[in-house]
Amino acid sequence: MTRSKSRREVLLGAAALAGAASLPRVASAQAKGRIVVGTWGGDYARLLNKNIEAPLLIKDGWEVVQDQAGDPERRSKILAEMRLPRGTTDVQGLSAINMFQMHDAGSVLPIDYGKLKNAGNLLPAMKYPYGVGHIYSGKVGVYNPKLITTAPVSYKDVFDPKQGNKVGIIDIQYQYTLVCAALAAGGKVDDLEPGKKLLLECKKAGMRIYPTNEAFAQGLKSEEFGLGVMWKARVVQWQNAGISVMPVTPTEGALAYVSGFVIPKNSPNKEGAYAYLDAMLDKSAQEAFAVDMGYNPTVSNAVVAPDLNKRIGFSPDEIKKLVDLDYNYLNKNDVALKEWWDKELKG
Amino acid sequence: MAAAAQTHFQSDERPTSLLSATTLVGPATVFVAAGLLVPLAILFRYSFDKVDARRIMIETFSFDNYVKFFSDPYYTGVLATTLRVAALCTVVCLAMGLPLAYVLARTQSRFKNVLIMLVVLPLFVGNAVRAAGWMTLFGSKGFLNVTLMQLGIITQPLQIMFTEGAVIAGIIAVNLPYMVLTLQSVIEGINRNVEEAAFSLGAGPATMFRRVLLPLSLPGILAGTILTFILGMNAYATPVLLGGPKFKMMGPLVYGQFQLNNWPFGASVAFILMTATLTLTATANILIQRRFRR
DSSP states (O other), rough: OHHHHHHHHHEEEEEHHHHHHHHHHHHHHHHEEEEEEEEEEEEHHHHIIIIIIIIIIITOOOEEEEEOHHHHHHHHHHHHHHHSOOOSSSEEEEEEEHHHHHHHHTTTTTOOOGGGGGGBBBBBBGEEEEEEEEEEEEEEEEEEEEEEEEEEOOOHHHHGGGGGBBBBEEGGGHOOOOOOOHHHTOOTTTBBBHHHHHHHHHHHHHHHEESHHHHHHHHTTTTTTOEEEEHHHHHHHHTTTTTOOOOOTTTTEEEEEEEEEEOOOSSOOOHHHHHHHHHHHOHHHHHHHHHHHHOEEEEOOOOOOOHHHHOOOOOHHHHHOOBOOOOHHHHHHHHHHHHHHHIIIII | OOHHHHHHHEEEEEEEHHHHHHHHHHHHHHHHHIIIIIIHHHEEEEHTTTEEEEEEEEEOOOOOOOOOOOHHHHHHHHHHHHHHHHHEEEHHHHHHHHHHHHHHHHHOOHHHHHHHHHHHHGGGOOHHHHHHHHHHHSSTHHHHHHHHTTTTSSSSSSOOOTTTHHHHHHHHHHHHHHHHHHHHHHHSSSSSHHHHHHHTTTHHHHHHHHIIIIITTTTHHHHHHHHHHHHTTTTOOOOEEEEEHTTTOHHHHHHHHHTOOOOHHHHHHHHHHHHHHHHHHOOOOOHHHHHOOO
């Protein structure tokens, strides 16, 4: 009897202690509210948690929830929720062209840079009126030195019909591939007709089309082909995975790839959204993303080790020559371009 | 006394059974209406709208999206491919599933449950994961090609991935368990004595199958065929992963249009797919039932 009572007391005491210990943590986790982050899954989501959310937000009392999905699904969600007074996400991670698309549809807030204490360090090119650049890389030529003995120096060298079936492209990257081919053929970012013609010639010569980035990497690895275009950051990841591949910054200027975040107009927690954007621009988070993912920081105060910078970065001259997409042109012509891609190039 | 009890029972029965029926049917009906019919109605309305780069859709009432689909050989070709693949997969599933289902239904083995579990086992794995498995088998440096090359049967790897054949193999692997399970449950309900009677009257196995087993298992064949055909028509992961970028079926086409924010055309393609599936399924159902009623 005494033993039983004593055990109960001990258990009650332990429960009270545990409850008391957890109370401040719960209070702290809810003190600043919840931030819902729309993001791609996989490594990017994991690294957002590791480099931004855990060390800079959750620690300070924010609760962060990730809403993981591909960007088409999340864009559809933003648009579908547009008419609602209260949306379901506070920030959404999108590529620069998709940030523009959401802005063009009137679904995102203009960014008030005065609310971001790290905004002063943000590179001017990454300050979009409707979104904030998080990481960037460039679309470079890639080649397998085992198969391609003369290294390409330009997009023109990559999209050369003489290379026959040694050239590979990625289906889901139709917009960037079209622009790269246009630049190779003397076109511009808003004049893709020469690029279409060149791609059809390459197709006739045996160019291979891979459905995804992963399938493209697999093709490179198995030496089905040896030439293509890809983000420099991805090349670094592939090299780390043991694939024989080298990057070449094209003489036409590499197409810039920017991934950033927007705030949906009906974000339930706008204060939290700004806190997230600010944490994302923190020096430590930016440096960690360069190390973990191979993308370049978008803030000037981030320090990237020289050897890493050599692999992922661009020289000042190359940075000057970075080419941005014409978002408005691509957004307006996206349906027609995709139809051409599916019917003429793939058909 | 008995009559009074019966009267009492009858007078109580109707309201109770009505109440029970409503209670039983109500939640599912509300769920289906809210979760399926309402979104379908909205989607149907979208299919008459017009795409717009800025506003996604402009509200109008036009048949342009349907006209675009049926006047463009590319899109009608996608529908034809889908019908061909789904029909072929259904026929193969039926041909392979019927004997397997018969054996499973008639076996007296104590391992019967294990055998049924083995048929169900592939359903434990998602379609995408299963397709990834096929990719390692069919790739240019996959198991099949490497084996054939090492045996000296071929010198260059066969192009199996990103072909219609790979998609058909993948869909059959996904759909076969559905066909087998449906047929097995129906065949199990057919009395074995009926077959014995046919044999005792001098029918051979083929005649018994044609005159006895086939007509009696027709409900199962119809259910399995409809299920497999619908799954084949709506396949998504398998055509995307095994068919590659050049191979198009209706499921990936619908997704692709929504991905492009072309909701009106995506909605119209979705309704064309649904209508084609329902029409063909209903027609086949009526024709087969008429044929065997005679």
